[in-house]
Amino acid sequence: MPHExxxxxxxxSCDDHLRRGNLPTIAVANKLELASIPLELAELNVLERQLIxxxxxFAKIVALPKGQQRAVHGAVVCVPSEVEATVNCLPRPSSDAQLLQVKLKRRIKYKGHQYFYTVNMKNVLAALATLKDMHSEYKDVSIDQGATFNSLPDDLPCNEEQTQQDNGDASEQADQSQSPEKDELRPGLVLDSCMQPPDIAQEALSYGDGIFSVAPAQGNKPVxxxxxxxxxxxxxxxQFPTGQNTxxxxxxxxxxxxxxxxxxxFCVDTRFASDQSYLFFxxxxxxxxxxxxxxxxxxRKGKPITRDGRKISSKMxxxxxxxxxLITNKDATRFMQPLxxxxxxxxxxxKDLNAMVRQLGKPTFFLTFSAAEMRWPEVIEAVKAQQGEQVDFSQLDWNAKCDILRSNPVTVMRLFEKRVDALMTDLILSPAHPIGEVEDYFYRVEFQARxxxxxxxxxWIKDAPEFGDLQDDSVVIKFIDQYITCQMPDPNADPELHKIVSEVQLHSRNHSKSCKKGNVMCRFGFPKLPMDKTILTYPTPDDDDDDDNDNNDQQQSAKKQTQRQKGKTKEQSSSA
Incomplete structure (x- = not known):
C-alpha cells in the first residue's frame, strides 16, 4: 500500500472549520454516524428489501445500451407500503430449500412488474425481526408466522394473464389519471409521475403458474x-437499520x-453509492x-389590496x-430561477458563451474528450478496492468490467471529474502550452447513449490567427501544423501512443448507425482522400451566389406577403 x-x-473544508473551532457540517459528530448493517439485512436481495x-x-429505471448503465425516466414517487399485509399474505416455507418467485407490481392487474426475483421468506422474516428490535419505525410491525406452503389455498386468483392488463394500457391509464395528488404533493411543480393510479378494490396478492404477484403500495396516496x-x-x-441520522x-x-x-x-461506506434506487432518490x-x-x-402591478379587500402588507x-x-387568486405570480x-x-x-465570443472572438479549438473507463485500470481497481477485493484488469472481459462499473457509478464519475481537472490543470493550462497559451476556455459535460x-x-489561444481574417492562408496553416497532426505515430519509437491512436483515433471501415444518419454512407465524410499538406477550403462562388439568391427570394416572398396582408387590412377598414 502506498505511504500516503x-x-x-x-x-x-473540515480543516477550515476546525481551525476556527467550529464543528464541520459534514462531520460524523453532526449526526451523520452510520450504524453497521446486521447480517440479516445485508443478505437481502433487491426485492426482499422492497418487501420490508x-x-x-417508485421510479422507472431503465438499462442503457452496451454497458447497461442505469437511467431514470420521470419522477421518483414515494408511496406508503403495507408491509404487514404483504408479508403475511405470502406463504412460509416449510424448509430452507423452498423459495418463492415473486413479482412486485404497482397494481396487481397490470402485466408489467417493477421487480421479479426469487425470495427467501426466511431471510425476509429474519430481517423484519431484526428491524423490529433495532429500527425506531418498526416497533409496531406484527408478522404472522403460521402460514406455510402446505396451508396455501387452492382457490387463489386465477392465471395472471386473465387478470392483468398489458403495459400499454397501464401507461395509458396512468397518463389519463387525475393528478390532484401530485398538485397536493408539489404545489407549483408539474411532475411526470410513473406511478400507476391506485385501485383500492384489487387484491393484495395474485398467484398463477407458481409466481406470486404482490402490490404492497396499491391504493395508497403518494407522500x-x-x-x-x-x-x-x-x-x-x-441503509438505516436504527432509523436514525436521516x-x-x-x-x-x-x-x-x-x-x-x-x-x-461520497462516504467511505458504499452502502449508498452502490444502491441505484438511492441514487435516483x-x-x-x-x-x-x-x-x-x-x-x-x-x-401584480397596481394590486395594493386583495380580492377580499385586505391591504397587502409585508407581514402578509x-x-x-x-x-x-394570493397565488391562487392571481394576485401574485410564482417565478422559478433556472435550475x-x-x-x-x-x-x-x-448567453454567457455568446458574451465570451463577443469579448474574445472566435474560439481557436473545439475539442471533445470521451471517457474511456473500459481502458482505465485504476477506475476498475478503485471500485473493487472499495469492496475489499483485488482484480487483475488484464483478465477481465467486457461484461465483467461493465458489472464493476455499474456497482458504484459515484466513484466512476468522481474519477472522471478528477481526470478532467488533471487534463485542464496539468496539460492544457500547464506552462508547456501544448496547444498554445490559453486565454480562456469553456466546456460542457454531456452523456452518451450508453x-x-x-x-x-x-x-481561446492568445495571438492565434483567425480563419478568414487574413489574406495569406499560410499563417493559419502554419499555426495548425504546429499543434495538429494526422500522422500515425512510429510503432518503434512510441509503441504505446501508436496503440492508442490505432484503437481509438481511426474511423472504422464498418460504419456505425451514427455514421449512416440521413441515409448516407458516412455523415462524417470518411474515408477521406490522403493529403501531403494542410489545405484550407472556402465556399465556392457558385455556392455564395446560390445562398444570395435564396436569401433574395426569401426577402422578396416576405415583402409580397407583407403587402398582401396590408392590402387585406385596407379592404377590411374600407368595408367597415
Whole structure:
C-alpha cells in the first residue's frame, strides 16, 4: 500500500472549520454516524428489501445500451407500503430449500412488474425481526408466522394473464389519471409521475403458474419527501437499520439536502453509492428542494389590496398560507430561477458563451474528450478496492468490467471529474502550452447513449490567427501544423501512443448507425482522400451566389406577403 494511503487525510473544508473551532457540517459528530448493517439485512436481495420497506420509492429505471448503465425516466414517487399485509399474505416455507418467485407490481392487474426475483421468506422474516428490535419505525410491525406452503389455498386468483392488463394500457391509464395528488404533493411543480393510479378494490396478492404477484403500495396516496418524518429511513431500512441520522434529523449544524446526500454518496461506506434506487432518490429530493427554494413571488402591478379587500402588507407576504391564497387568486405570480439541466439554465449558459465570443472572438479549438473507463485500470481497481477485493484488469472481459462499473457509478464519475481537472490543470493550462497559451476556455459535460460522460471544450489561444481574417492562408496553416497532426505515430519509437491512436483515433471501415444518419454512407465524410499538406477550403462562388439568391427570394416572398396582408387590412377598414 502506498505511504500516503496509510495516513489520515482531512479535506480543506473540515480543516477550515476546525481551525476556527467550529464543528464541520459534514462531520460524523453532526449526526451523520452510520450504524453497521446486521447480517440479516445485508443478505437481502433487491426485492426482499422492497418487501420490508414501509415506503416504496417508485421510479422507472431503465438499462442503457452496451454497458447497461442505469437511467431514470420521470419522477421518483414515494408511496406508503403495507408491509404487514404483504408479508403475511405470502406463504412460509416449510424448509430452507423452498423459495418463492415473486413479482412486485404497482397494481396487481397490470402485466408489467417493477421487480421479479426469487425470495427467501426466511431471510425476509429474519430481517423484519431484526428491524423490529433495532429500527425506531418498526416497533409496531406484527408478522404472522403460521402460514406455510402446505396451508396455501387452492382457490387463489386465477392465471395472471386473465387478470392483468398489458403495459400499454397501464401507461395509458396512468397518463389519463387525475393528478390532484401530485398538485397536493408539489404545489407549483408539474411532475411526470410513473406511478400507476391506485385501485383500492384489487387484491393484495395474485398467484398463477407458481409466481406470486404482490402490490404492497396499491391504493395508497403518494407522500411528499419532507411531509413524513423518517421517510428516508422507512424507504431504505437496510441503509438505516436504527432509523436514525436521516435527512430530517435535527442537527447542530444545518445541512442542505445537496450537502447531506453528497456526504452520504461520497462516504467511505458504499452502502449508498452502490444502491441505484438511492441514487435516483437522492437526485430527485435534491432537485425538488432546489426548485422549491428557487421560487420567488412577484406581486401584480397596481394590486395594493386583495380580492377580499385586505391591504397587502409585508407581514402578509411572510405567511405561507397567505402567499398561496394570493397565488391562487392571481394576485401574485410564482417565478422559478433556472435550475441546472433545465432549458432555462442552458439558455442562460448560452448567453454567457455568446458574451465570451463577443469579448474574445472566435474560439481557436473545439475539442471533445470521451471517457474511456473500459481502458482505465485504476477506475476498475478503485471500485473493487472499495469492496475489499483485488482484480487483475488484464483478465477481465467486457461484461465483467461493465458489472464493476455499474456497482458504484459515484466513484466512476468522481474519477472522471478528477481526470478532467488533471487534463485542464496539468496539460492544457500547464506552462508547456501544448496547444498554445490559453486565454480562456469553456466546456460542457454531456452523456452518451450508453451513459458514459464526455466533454465538449472551446479554447481561446492568445495571438492565434483567425480563419478568414487574413489574406495569406499560410499563417493559419502554419499555426495548425504546429499543434495538429494526422500522422500515425512510429510503432518503434512510441509503441504505446501508436496503440492508442490505432484503437481509438481511426474511423472504422464498418460504419456505425451514427455514421449512416440521413441515409448516407458516412455523415462524417470518411474515408477521406490522403493529403501531403494542410489545405484550407472556402465556399465556392457558385455556392455564395446560390445562398444570395435564396436569401433574395426569401426577402422578396416576405415583402409580397407583407403587402398582401396590408392590402387585406385596407379592404377590411374600407368595408367597415
Amino acid at each position: 494511503r496509510m495516513q489520515e487525510w482531512i479535506c480543506y 420497506a414501509k415506503i416504496l420509492p 411528499g419527501f419532507f411531509a413524513i418524518p423518517k421517510l428516508e429511513a422507512m424507504a431504505f431500512p437496510v 435527512l430530517d434529523e435535527v442537527r447542530e449544524k444545518k445541512l442542505s439536502p445537496s450537502k447531506y446526500f453528497n456526504a452520504r454518496l 437522492a437526485q430527485f429530493v435534491t432537485e425538488t428542494h432546489m426548485a422549491t427554494n428557487s421560487m420567488s413571488i412577484q406581486m 407576504l411572510q405567511d405561507k398560507q397567505e402567499v398561496e391564497k 441546472r439541466g433545465t432549458p432555462a439554465y442552458w439558455e442562460k449558459t448560452l 451513459g458514459s460522460p464526455h466533454i465538449h471544450l472551446l479554447v
